[in-house]
Amino acid sequence: MIMQSLRGRLFLGLTAVIVLAGGLGGLLTYQWAFDEAIEMQDSVLIQIGSVLQHGAQSAPAETPLAGVDSDAEVVIRELGTAPRGAVADRQLWGFADGLRTDSLQGRPVRLLLRSRPDGSRFAVAQQTAIRNEIAGELAFRALVPIAALIPCLMLVTALVINRSFQPVKRLAAKLNARQADDLDKLPVENAPRELHPFIASINGLLERIRLMVDQQRRFIADAAHELRTPITALSLQAENLEQLLLSDDGRARLASLRTGMSRTKHLLEQLLALARYEMGRPGKSPLVSLDQVAKDVVAELLPEAVERGVDLGFEIIEPSWVRAELVALAAMIRNLLDNALRFTPRGGHIDLGIYRQGEAAVLQIEDSGPGIAPADMARIFEPFYRGGRPSGDGSGLGLSIVKRIVENLGGTIAIENIQGAGLSGLRVTVELHHECDARATGRQQAPAAVPAES
Template sequence: MLVGLIGVMSLVMLIAGAFSYRAGLQEAGEMFDAKLAHSSRVLMSLVDAPLGDLGNNGANGDPLVIAVWQGAAEGVGDALAFPTGHAYETKLAFQVRDAAGHILLRSDSGPETPLAPLVPGFANVVIDDAHWRTFTLRSPGGYWYQSGERADIRAELAGDLAEGTLLPLLLAIPLMAILVWVLVGWSLRGLLRVSDQVEARAAHHLRPLKPDGVPREVHGLITAINRLLVRLDASFQRERRFTADAAHELRTPVAAVKLHADNLKASTDPADRVTTQQQLDVAVSRIERLVEQLLQLSRVEPGARTWSPHHVDLHALAEAHLADRRALDAARGTFISLEGAACDVVGDEAALDALVGNLVDNACRHAPVGGAVRVRVAREDGGARLVVEDSGPGIPAHARERVFDRFHRELGAGVAGSGLGLSIVRQVLDLHGGSIALDSSPTLGGLRVTVSLPSAGATEAS
C-alpha cells in the first residue's frame, strides 16, 4: 500500500510538474513578447520626434549607434546585476529604420544588418547563426521600430522561471513519501497489534479478537475473523463431543464383544458355543449399527460439510429402504406398506437418505412380531410430507422431546439401539429447514412420525 500510494502520488506530481513546466515556458514566452512590444513603444515615444534630424544621416551615412553596457555574463540572480547595468543587456538589441529600410539608430549589442523584415508584429529570424525573437512597430511618421532578444537568453530565462515552478513539486515528493510512510504506519499500528495477538495465540485459544484501536476500515475484517473463530470453536467442541460420545457408547458393546469372544474361545459345550456365537453376532451387529449412525451423525452436523442441493424423490428413498427391511424382517412377519407417489424435494441426497433410513429402521425395530409399519409420502402446500407409523409401544407424550437427545434410549422399549436415529433426523431437518412431530398413530396404535420439508424454492433460498 505504501509503495502504491507513494508511486501513484509521485507519478501524479511528476505529470502535474510537466504541465506546470510547459505552462511556465508558455507564460514566460508571453511575458517576454510583451516586454519586446513594450520596449518598441517606449523607444518610439522617446525618439520618434527627434528622428527628423537623423533622416539624412541614416540615408547617406552611418547610423547612430547606442552603446550597451558590457559586463560579465556568469552566475545567476544578483551575480548578473551591477550598479551600472545587467549582463543580459548584450542579448538585447533595437533598431530604428526609415520608410526605405535604412537603419537610423541601433544598439551596439545587435547586428549591423536589419534585425527583421519591415512587417509589423513578431518574427523569428536567424542572423549570423544566432536565433532572435523580434517585434516590429511602425510609427505615424513612417519610421520602423524594432526590438529583439537572443533566443538563448530567452530560453534560459523561461527555463529558470519554469524550473522555479517545477522544483517545489519535485522537492515535495520525498517529503510526501516520508509523511505518507509515517501516517500509514501510525494508522495501522492497531492492526499490527492485532496481528501480534493472533501470532502469539495458542491453537486452542479461540476467544474473539478485540478491535480496540484498529482502523475503522478493518473492523469488518476483525468481525469476520471473530465469526470464523466462533465457528471453529463450535466445530472443535462438536468434534470433542462427538469423540467423547463415541468413546462412551462404544465402550460397552466392545466390552461385550470381547467377553463373548473369550467365552466362545473357552467354551467346550456345543450348545453353549452356539448361544455364545449368537450373542457375539448380536454384539457385532450393534457395534456396526452404532458406528454407521455415528458416521451419519458426523456428516449431518451443522457446518460439518458443504452440500449442493439436488432434486431428491422421497418416495423412491422410502421404497428402497422398505425393500431392505422386508428382506430383513421376513422371519418376524412384519407387514410393511408404502403409500403415495413420486414426490421431489430439493436437498442433500445423502442426508435425506439417512433421514428416511433411520425413521424406517426405528419403526421396523419397534414393531412387534407380526406387527405393521406404514409409510406415506405426499405433497402438501409449500413442500412435502413423510409419515411413518408403526404398531409398536410408542413413546409417552412427556418423553417425546427427550428422544431427540443423543444416545437417549427410552426405558422399557425392549429394543436394543444406540439412541442416535432421531437425533440424526433432527439434524437433517435443521439443515433443510424442515420440522418433525411425534404423536400416537390413530390406526396402528404405535408411534407416528410426521416430517415436513419445505418446497424446492424455500430450501434453495435457505
C-alpha cells in the first residue's frame, strides 16, 4: 500500500537518501576522526620527546610518564650512551632517531627515539592497541551527532512532505464538501503551481458535466412542457366521455384511464418543478412569513388529513421571516406534508413546529409513520427514488424538489428516524436564515391553490 502512495514513495526515497548519505558521511567522519586522533597522539609523543631531550635527566630503564593520562600507557625507556642492558634496549639502539611503528617484546608499539647532546638516548613508547582504542573512542564520539541527526532529518522530512501535501488534502476536502449539483470551477489562485494542470483538468471535467446536466434539464423541461398539452386534451376528452351513457365496465375502464392520466399529469408537473428549482438561486427574494405560509398549506391539506384519519396540526409556532419566493416556500412545505400524509397510518399524527434558533428559522415536521429504512437514507433525495417500501402514487420527486428549494434558499435539511420505546416515525428539520431585524407591515398571503408538488 505504501508503494501506491505518492507521499509514501517520496518519504521512502528521501529516507533512503538520508540514510545512505548519513552512512557514507559517518564512515568518512569516523575515518577522518580516527586519523586525526592518531596524529594527535604522535604529536604528544613528539612533545614529550622534546621536553626529555632538552630538560630532563636520565630516568630508570622504563618509567611511566607523569602528567599524562594513565590510560594512554606512554612509557619512557632510557637507553644510555651505548647498547647495554636488556635485549629490548639493545634492539632499540639499532633504530634511527624519529617516529616509527615496530614490535617490541612481541607487542606492536609506536616509538619515538631521540639522542641528547651528551650522547645518551631514550625512547618514548606507546602500544599500538592502546592508541587504536583511544582513536576509536574519539572517532565514535564524532559519529554521535550524525547518528542523532539522521532520525531528526527523517522526522523533518515527514513533516515537510505532509505539509507539502496539505493543498491536495484541502482540495479533496473542498470537493467532498460540495453539493452534488455544485459544478463551479475550482479556484487556482492560491494553489501550488504543480497542481494547476490537475485543477485545470478537473475544471474542464466539471464544465463538461455542467453542459451535459444542463442539456438533460432542458430536455426534461421541454419534454414535460410538450406533453402537458396532449395530457390536458385527453383529460378533457375523458371528462366528456363521462357524460355519455356507458356500461359499468366502460365506466370502470374510464376511471382507470382518468387515474392514469392524473398520475401522468402529476409527474409532468413534478418534472417541471424539479427543472425550475434546479436552475439555481434566484436574485433578491421578497420577505415572506414562514409561519403564515405553513398555516395556509396546513389549512389546504387539512381535509385530506381528516379523510385519511390523521391528526395534522402545529406543536409550536413562532413568527419567522425568511427571504424566499412564496410559491417555492409553499411547495417545499406541501411536499413534506404530502410525504408525511402518504406514509402515516390511520390514527397517526403529524406535528409541525416553526421556531427560531439563533439566526435560523426552523421548520420541523414529525410523523408517526414507519420512517425510512437505513439502507434508503443515503439515497432519499435522489430523483425518482422511492425507497424499499414505496407507498401510494408518488413519483419519487418530492424530496428532490424540497432539497433543491432548500439549497436555493441557502438553508439546510436533515432527515432522521424517530427512535424510542414504542415510538416510530420520521423527523424532517429545515433551517433557513431568519431575518431578525425585519419590519413587516403585514403578512403576505399564500396563493389559494399551491401546486401539488409532492
